[in-house]
Amino acid sequence: MRAEPILRAAAAVTIVMAFWHLASAALRTYFLPGPLDVVPRLLALLGEPSTWGHIASSAARVAVGLALGSVVGLAMGVAPRYLPGAGFILEDVVYPVLESVPTICWALIFAVLFGLAGTVPTLAVAVAVAPFFAVNAWEGVKELDEPLIEMAHSFTRSRARVLRFVVLPMLYPYLFSALRSSLQVSWKVVVLGEVFGAVDGIGYMIWTAFSSFNAPLMLSWVLISALIIVLSEFVVFKYLDRRFMRRWRR
């Protein structure tokens, strides 16, 4: 029963590797080394303690950026329920601005404002993911089960308690879906932001390897980034979904 997903994953990896190997062999260029050159370099890289330091730096930026973006996005998404007119501002002002400006532009703006202090990728993640949380939360707010909220109000007049114990839990499936989309985006944005807005992290190392024309090293870091995204989706989210979210769908 458990063998099927493992076989599927193995087949997918084999196909990617084969395609990569063929492409590298056909192009015969130093700038696209094949998996036989890159994978040993990757394994060596994973044995170096400094690698894990860079991964930790990127992961910390993802975590802080996600936390910031999710809180801001959630607040924006829930606000229309309590503040008249907030729905218009969210749909017609905030969301179009956040969505229409490319993430790289946000990263550049933050780089100009804050320099290379390492906050650039974090803020870029926050700006990139806030709309996911805002829109998903607001979709959830529109679908709230009003009789349940009325039941909650029959026990308390405190809106804060109803929000905490009933409204927010009702939004969990929507926030989970936002988190799922956001996590992948966050890693991509962090790597991009670190290219020109940090002095450590995966993106910074990709940039350093690129600047020194070390293609196997650069691709090794790209693979690390890709592996983290794939693992977060197939291991972390599948687990969370199985462990917690199913009871929301009953």
Next chain:
Amino acid sequence: MSYAVEVEGLRKSYGGLKVLSGVSLKVKEGEFCCILGPSGCGKTTFLKVLAKLTPFERGTVRVLGRDVRNDSSYLSELALVFQEPRLLRWRTVRGNVELALQLRRGSLREGDAALVEECLRKVGLADWLDAYPHELSGGMRQRVALARALVVKPKLLLLDEPLTGLDVRTRRELQDEMIKIWMSEGLTVLFVTHDPAEAAYLAQRVVVFSDKPTKVKGVVEVEAPKPMDPSSPELKEVEERVRSYFYG
């Protein structure tokens, strides 16, 4: 004589539609009172006014000695059970009952677990603490809703057609349980129904509402002690009197 509910000349409309038109009634402390009326006559609205879930235009409403317009303190001594159980599907039976305490006090305290278990035992669900709502029958879900109301130790329990949609046997079991709980807890119960037989079986006093715009059509006092024998001539006689007001 002290009253748990005193309503005088209550008027309530939804938009232009007049629902309650000068309703007046009193419920004595410790009484089991049924409000009987046709579907859509405003029985639920009446309970929502008492629970301060909806405003009203005119009249005086006093609950547990306090005027609902300018004193909400009575709400901590009142609990409402809705027609549908309204359970959180992601919480267990225990979690759903705990919810009432969390909403009322902000957090759980020491001893709450025992209190929750005691309430669930009273409604016959002691073995279902860790079950989720989807694993329960309709009657069991309504028992959870009843336990959720009881856990906050209300002085006044409002029940809004809580047995609608249940099969005859489950209804009778729950009716008996409600009488038992009312007798053991010393609560005042205000039970809304559209079933004359149910009202006659449960109540010490049946207040019959008219169709919209709603007024009190009549009151039937039930002298016989509770619980009544379902096949007794007294119950048949009470049912007849209730029916005569209801259909008259």
